[in-house]
Amino acid sequence: MKISSASTPSVSIAPQAGGAAAPAAAPAAAPAGTDALESAVLQPAQKAIKSLPDFDAARVAELRDALAKGELPFDAGRLAGLIQRFHGSGNKA
Numbered sequence: 001m002k003i004s005s006a007s008t009p010s011v012s013i014a015p016q017a018g019g020a021a022a023p024a025a026a027p028a029a030a031p032a033g034t035d036a037l038e039s040a041v042l043q044p045a046q047k048a049i050k051s052l053p054d055f056d057a058a059r060v061a062e063l064r065d066a067l068a069k070g071e072l073p074f075d076a077g078r079l080a081g082l083i084q085r086f087h088g089s090g091n092k093a
Contacts (some may be wrong), residue, residue, distance in 0.1 A: 066072040 015070065067074060
């Protein structure tokens with residue numbers, strides 16, 4: 001996945017090779033076999049992320065401007081309802 005814009009630096013997510021420093025959030029000591037498990041669990045997610053299209057900063061800016069000018073309708077109540085329905089917090093019997 002690549003996120004870029006004229007005003008912000010490019011960001012990409014990819015496995016690091018070689019002498020890269022370990023991430024700060026990495027556990028100090030992992031149980032034996034954890035690397036293989038993490039690799040098997042993370043591989044589908046990494047493939048899915050790599051298949052995503054690049055971030056279109058120009059389109060986002062265009063939509064942001066349209067919202068600010070009132071040219072693009074926005075219904076906060078409808079959005080809240082959709083979020084609740086998606087996350088299963090809606091009307092459950």
